[in-house]
Amino acid sequence: MLIPDIIIAIDGYSSTGKSSFAKIIANEFSFLYLDSGALYRGVTLFAIENGFISDDNTINVPGLSGALENLDLHFAAGGTFIGDRCIENEIRSLAVAGKVSPIATVAEVRNFVDRKLREFGSRKRVVMDGRDIGTTVFPDAELKIFMTADPLIRAQRRADEMKAKGMEADMEDVLRNLQERDYIDSHREVSPLTQAEDAIVLDNSHMTMQDQLEWLKGIIAERFGC
Numbered sequence: 001m002l003i004p005d006i007i008i009a010i011d012g013y014s015s016t017g018k019s020s021f022a023k024i025i026a027n028e029f030s031f032l033y034l035d036s037g038a039l040y041r042g043v044t045l046f047a048i049e050n051g052f053i054s055d056d057n058t059i060n061v062p063g064l065s066g067a068l069e070n071l072d073l074h075f076a077a078g079g080t081f082i083g084d085r086c087i088e089n090e091i092r093s094l095a096v097a098g099k100v101s102p103i104a105t106v107a108e109v110r111n112f113v114d115r116k117l118r119e120f121g122s123r124k125r126v127v128m129d130g131r132d133i134g135t136t137v138f139p140d141a142e143l144k145i146f147m148t149a150d151p152l153i154r155a156q157r158r159a160d161e162m163k164a165k166g167m168e169a170d171m172e173d174v175l176r177n178l179q180e181r182d183y184i185d186s187h188r189e190v191s192p193l194t195q196a197e198d199a200i201v202l203d204n205s206h207m208t209m210q211d212q213l214e215w216l217k218g219i220i221a222e223r224f225g226c
């Protein structure tokens with residue numbers, strides 16, 4: 001299937017399978033995949049390790065904002081790195097998940113991540129997933145998808161994914177974490193999680209990845225005529 005040079009923005013709730021879907025899309029259409037959540041998670045790991053966020057999630061905003069100037073956070077070889085250290089597994093832990101949404105409320109953190117995302121997006125043929133891609137980062141994205149699914153199904157999928165990676169995952173902890181993140185993400189002042197007016201909703205509670213791809217191909221054929 002042919003697809004023009006566009007930006008595909010995928011936003012939605014935690015653990016709705018945005019990144020898995022985005023990877024499949026990237027593979028199917030030879031697009032570049034960018035995981036904006038990985039950058040927020042990377043900043044969070046950096047903040048934890050450098051004492052910019054306390055146990056009760058109080059954030060030293062001036063300290064963190066200043067330190068971001070020298071933070072070399074980037075994607076390489078399909079993973080997330082700080083300098084030459086691969087942080088891909090650490091950023092998926094519940095320790096990071098428990099602090100990422102507070103960190104993502106900080107305007108300076110959002111500017112830092114947005115700058116990186118826009119640099120990548122300038123080349124088009126990009127699929128990006130997050131919370132505010134279609135509303136704030138790329139409001140002109142040609143195709144916007146808003147993903148949602150039943151919270152219990154989401155928690156089960158995330159727990160299975162963590163267990164498959166050899167990480168500990170208690171269903172209740174995972175469910176609580178994703179509900180907390182959904183709440184903070186939807187209620188924050190800067191770029192909250194909301195559905196863009198021109199986004200198409202995808203509830204994948206009872207869909208396989210193959211179903212989702214067929215659904216998307218139907219939309220692409222309709223929109224772009226190929």
Ligand code: CDP
Pocket residue numbers: 013014015016017018019036037038040041100101102104129130131132133181182185
């Ligand atoms: O994989 P999952 O959907 O659980 O989360 P993620 O995409 O890795 O994002 C982790 C967290 O980063 C979210 O809960 C948000 O707090 C924040 N985030 C954001 O604020 N804006 C984005 N564009 C992407 C992530």
